[in-house]
Amino acid sequence: MVSESLTSAAGFQIAAVKLSGQKETTEFEILEALEIQQGTSLALFDASAARERLSHIPWVDAVSVQKLYPGTLQVRIDEREAYALWQRGDLLSVIDSKGKVISDDVDGRYANLLMLIGHGAQYRGGEVLDALDAVPELRVRVRAARLVSDRRWDLLLENGITLRLPEKDVARALADVVTMDAENGLLARDIAMIDLRLQDRVVVRLTDEAALRRKAGTPDAGARRRSGADT
Structure with a gap:
């Protein structure tokens, strides 16, 4: 066994740490996890234990630690990718594609990520994200997806409309919304909710303001806009 004092004296102490990735x-x-002290010997440095400590850093997915003699330690980090946001109660986190929490420090960098709402939603985000990838014109308008009774999803749009999706055949329901919006400007109307759970019909609920206007015999704002555009 070679003592640390001998290896340090021979010039094998860690003089540099190269980080990448x-x-x-x-x-x-990273440096805190490496636990390198002044005079630490490269020869006696436990790279395996260092990898284990580094793997517990939230963003780290995979890591390699290599000794480059005479005195350099090379560390390569592969990080997890931010996949979605996950909200449960007042807590909001960044998660990866496996539903694992990466960080609770959420800022504007993640504003374009879909927010998944509810316990269990973090593990099933791929269901709704894959379906939305097929309708990019709708995807850009969706801000959040709420898991309902662990069976189906509600989509919350940027303009306040809620789309209630069916348990099955979600792709068809989303395609129907895109078609109705292209043909009739559905998503530009004063609507609070669009229920797509029934195969033979679409149920639409107006906003409270639009319902009052209809009751008073006044056209809704969406209808007025379209009427003006046609003249």
Whole structure:
């Protein structure tokens, strides 16, 4: 067994640490996990234990630690990708595609990620995201997806409309919405909810303001806009 004092004296102490691959992980987090002290021997440094400690950093997906003699430690980080946001109660987190929480520090960088709402939603985000990928013109308008009774999804649009999706044949329901919007401007109307759960009909609920206007015999705002555009 070679003593640490001998290896350090022979010039094998760690003189440099080369980091690569990290974007979200800070240099401080990496160096703290490496636990390198002044005079630490490269020969006696436990790279396996260091990899284990580094793997517990939230953003780290995979990591390699290599010794480059005479005195350099090379660390390569592969990070998880932010896939969606997950909301349960007042807590909001960034998650990866497996539903694992990466960080609770959510800022404007993640504004374009779909928000998944409810317990269990974090593991099933792929269902709704894959379906939305087929209708990109609708995807850009969806801000959140809420898992209902662990069976189906409600989509919350940027303009306040809620789309109630069926348990099955979600792709057909989304395609129907895109078609109705293209033909009739459905999503531009004063609508609070569109229920797509029944195969033979679509149920639409107006906003409270639009319902009052209809009761008073006044055209809804969407109808007035379309009427003006046609003249």
